[in-house]
Amino acid sequence: MSECNNIYSDKKVVTVNGREYQWPTQPTVVVCFDGCDPEYIEAASQAGLIPNLDKMRSDGFAGKALASMPTFTNPNNISIVCGVSPNVHGVSGNFYFDRETGKDVMMVDSTPVRAPTLLSAFSRAGAKVVAITAKDKLRKALGKNLDGIAFSAEKANEATETENGISNVEALVGRNAPNQYSADLSLFVLDAGIKLLETTQPDISYLSLSDYVQHKHAPNDPEALEFMVAVDQRLGKILSLGAQLGIVADHGMSDMADAEGNPRIVYLSDQLDREFGAGNCRVICPITDPFVRHHGALGGFVRIHLMNADIAIQDVLRFVRNIPGVALALPRDEVCLMFEVADDREGDIAVIAIKGVALGASETDHDLSQLSGVRLRSHGGLTEQAVPFITSIPININPTHRLRNFDIFFALLNGAI
Amino acid sequence: MSECNNIYSDKKVVTVNGREYQWPTQPTVVVCFDGCDPEYIEAASQAGLIPNLDKMRSDGFAGKALASMPTFTNPNNISIVCGVSPNVHGVSGNFYFDRETGKDVMMVDSTPVRAPTLLSAFSRAGAKVVAITAKDKLRKALGKNLDGIAFSAEKANEATETENGISNVEALVGRNAPNQYSADLSLFVLDAGIKLLETTQPDISYLSLSDYVQHKHAPNDPEALEFMVAVDQRLGKILSLGAQLGIVADHGMSDMADAEGNPRIVYLSDQLDREFGAGNCRVICPITDPFVRHHGALGGFVRIHLMNADIAIQDVLRFVRNIPGVALALPRDEVCLMFEVADDREGDIAVIAIKGVALGASETDHDLSQLSGVRLRSHGGLTEQAVPFITSIPININPTHRLRNFDIFFALLNGAI
Numbered sequence: 001m002s003e004c005n006n007i008y009s010d011k012k013v014v015t016v017n018g019r020e021y022q023w024p025t026q027p028t029v030v031v032c033f034d035g036c037d038p039e040y041i042e043a044a045s046q047a048g049l050i051p052n053l054d055k056m057r058s059d060g061f062a063g064k065a066l067a068s069m070p071t072f073t074n075p076n077n078i079s080i081v082c083g084v085s086p087n088v089h090g091v092s093g094n095f096y097f098d099r100e101t102g103k104d105v106m107m108v109d110s111t112p113v114r115a116p117t118l119l120s121a122f123s124r125a126g127a128k129v130v131a132i133t134a135k136d137k138l139r140k141a142l143g144k145n146l147d148g149i150a151f152s153a154e155k156a157n158e159a160t161e162t163e164n165g166i167s168n169v170e171a172l173v174g175r176n177a178p179n180q181y182s183a184d185l186s187l188f189v190l191d192a193g194i195k196l197l198e199t200t201q202p203d204i205s206y207l208s209l210s211d212y213v214q215h216k217h218a219p220n221d222p223e224a225l226e227f228m229v230a231v232d233q234r235l236g237k238i239l240s241l242g243a244q245l246g247i248v249a250d251h252g253m254s255d256m257a258d259a260e261g262n263p264r265i266v267y268l269s270d271q272l273d274r275e276f277g278a279g280n281c282r283v284i285c286p287i288t289d290p291f292v293r294h295h296g297a298l299g300g301f302v303r304i305h306l307m308n309a310d311i312a313i314q315d316v317l318r319f320v321r322n323i324p325g326v327a328l329a330l331p332r333d334e335v336c337l338m339f340e341v342a343d344d345r346e347g348d349i350a351v352i353a354i355k356g357v358a359l360g361a362s363e364t365d366h367d368l369s370q371l372s373g374v375r376l377r378s379h380g381g382l383t384e385q386a387v388p389f390i391t392s393i394p395i396n397i398n399p400t401h402r403l404r405n406f407d408i409f410f411a412l413l414n415g416a417i
Numbered sequence: 418m419s420e421c422n423n424i425y426s427d428k429k430v431v432t433v434n435g436r437e438y439q440w441p442t443q444p445t446v447v448v449c450f451d452g453c454d455p456e457y458i459e460a461a462s463q464a465g466l467i468p469n470l471d472k473m474r475s476d477g478f479a480g481k482a483l484a485s486m487p488t489f490t491n492p493n494n495i496s497i498v499c500g501v502s503p504n505v506h507g508v509s510g511n512f513y514f515d516r517e518t519g520k521d522v523m524m525v526d527s528t529p530v531r532a533p534t535l536l537s538a539f540s541r542a543g544a545k546v547v548a549i550t551a552k553d554k555l556r557k558a559l560g561k562n563l564d565g566i567a568f569s570a571e572k573a574n575e576a577t578e579t580e581n582g583i584s585n586v587e588a589l590v591g592r593n594a595p596n597q598y599s600a601d602l603s604l605f606v607l608d609a610g611i612k613l614l615e616t617t618q619p620d621i622s623y624l625s626l627s628d629y630v631q632h633k634h635a636p637n638d639p640e641a642l643e644f645m646v647a648v649d650q651r652l653g654k655i656l657s658l659g660a661q662l663g664i665v666a667d668h669g670m671s672d673m674a675d676a677e678g679n680p681r682i683v684y685l686s687d688q689l690d691r692e693f694g695a696g697n698c699r700v701i702c703p704i705t706d707p708f709v710r711h712h713g714a715l716g717g718f719v720r721i722h723l724m725n726a727d728i729a730i731q732d733v734l735r736f737v738r739n740i741p742g743v744a745l746a747l748p749r750d751e752v753c754l755m756f757e758v759a760d761d762r763e764g765d766i767a768v769i770a771i772k773g774v775a776l777g778a779s780e781t782d783h784d785l786s787q788l789s790g791v792r793l794r795s796h797g798g799l800t801e802q803a804v805p806f807i808t809s810i811p812i813n814i815n816p817t818h819r820l821r822n823f824d825i826f827f828a829l830l831n832g833a834i
Binding site: 088321324337 | 772817
């Protein structure tokens, strides 16, 4: 499928991946509120801390939408900017195991994205388009073929006209690029988006935050509430600049620790090695990348590749399905059917944990030292699939439409779905 | 929404519930192969017992499709004849608890079906339409507003021209109406469909079988294989009469017994009563009807209604999610979003079991005596959602379309989806 076949525009309608988008009649901003489980908004709203979000919820549209599976950052950000599910764009996590070559393939740059983005399509049709991400690795994918501005907060100081369509970002925002592991990383994204709205009035802005805060803090923690206040103030600023605004999340967030605060983890590789022999079942944790085992690398979704043809998939399925903490184990064809993921980037078996449990490979693969006293919070499974879907304008939504987070641009630009 | 607004026809295209169906150019037969997990077809095919199904699989299209949730008979049969998901037609099981009136409402006749069926629409546009079901209760729903023939094998001897559009069915088929609990109930449906094809050449036939055999027998049991042979012979007869044929199932089937043959059951009501006080959480098992507790009434999906406003739904969710055997517990808004079910016919919480486990209400509600030596086999959850989707003609299916069992008429009549 050629990408060119998927883009068509006549300055009134831009068609991307089979969906027709109306040309924006006012600056249109979508914020991907990384890891913003609906509970964060509920908690902050009940505390009376987010007047701008509350106003959007009462004046515009507010509901829940389904994120793409697995509920990780990359598949969902790419789905949102492509307007379609992962079986079209192909991004299934941070990396995948290529069955043909037997190699791990990174999915953190633009190479594996095999569908055009609507950001690229609008930019090529003449719209002023901006994409700002928290981390730089995602920027490369979101900025694919984008004829506009695309940079990350993480590497704001390295942005160049040639590579990013902009330079001197730190001067624009008025402060230095923040630390990659900080709440300010997200706020910098929003502040940069606001400055560009003020100065260049982009037609379309995509602002993708970081879930650093949500991984560390529960919805009612002071740090989480403080972060919600800071985000809400910036959303108010965006609205005051005359933009129409849509907010979705890439995934929710679940507490995965027990009453004593110990992480609840199923080390699937260890169990499979004991049952079927060492190395016969390879467990891929697509929340992480294959080399750096940072942040525990633990989520609610993993893939199993059978490395020995003598092992029957039905035996592995039966075994995994009866491990306490496992909600669902599906063969590849069924996981592709159920969750619209790409066949060639799935394992032989997909495994999804129950809420509150993380799936890991081998105990030795995961460095839990960084948790030190902090409860494990993560995502990846079915119970982080329902995310907020909030727009500043009313949207006429068919009540029988299965609303997805990647419908957000369509809803904002077309006013109906 | 008026039903009339949902039907339009000009003798070339019939539009029902927003989908356009081409007028059949040859007799079109859809068989709903009740409880036909893909494993039944695999087992019989590997044993070389189903040449007609094998020929369909090689010459036409064969894949898997998703059934509607919960994976029970009524929601899926109605979805198939409406061509849409349960949030449009409203049927969510055999009965539901009406939150407004506090009463159990049966869903075994046509009353709760709030969308038109394509069978009715085609019949009113002048097509000769036949609907034959195994049990009579489903016939009333499938035959709603049908201007044609609609009867059940169970009550074949009671069919009248006025009520069913046909009489003397036993004479037509050449034998008496079979026992409701027999393999012959399904075969009688097929035989009656064949006789009508021979005598009156209906444009559209819908033949809905019973899962009596699959509830009792695993795919490789001699009884199951024998049943597959009998069905396959009749499918061959249908094809030899010049019909185009589509086969789907309403749900799969899972073994729910342990190594010793004892049923694996979570009695949710008993656990909830102990935790939250007796009667505060009402558990609805929509696989059954509210009065007759036959067949164990056990499946992989139940609903919880909170009967006491002092009980916090989050506490119940947390408790249920950590019961061993529970895969997923979702609040109503999320289960509606995820599975396209009707809000007013759901509970406060939907609970789905892991594969191989049944959910029950209270131990005293379920009569297991009928199992006597037979392993419990049932359905209702996510792991019975992937079902066979087989057509005698090639279908051009978009590989990124999330194929549903209720796409079968659309695929057969339009040749593409």
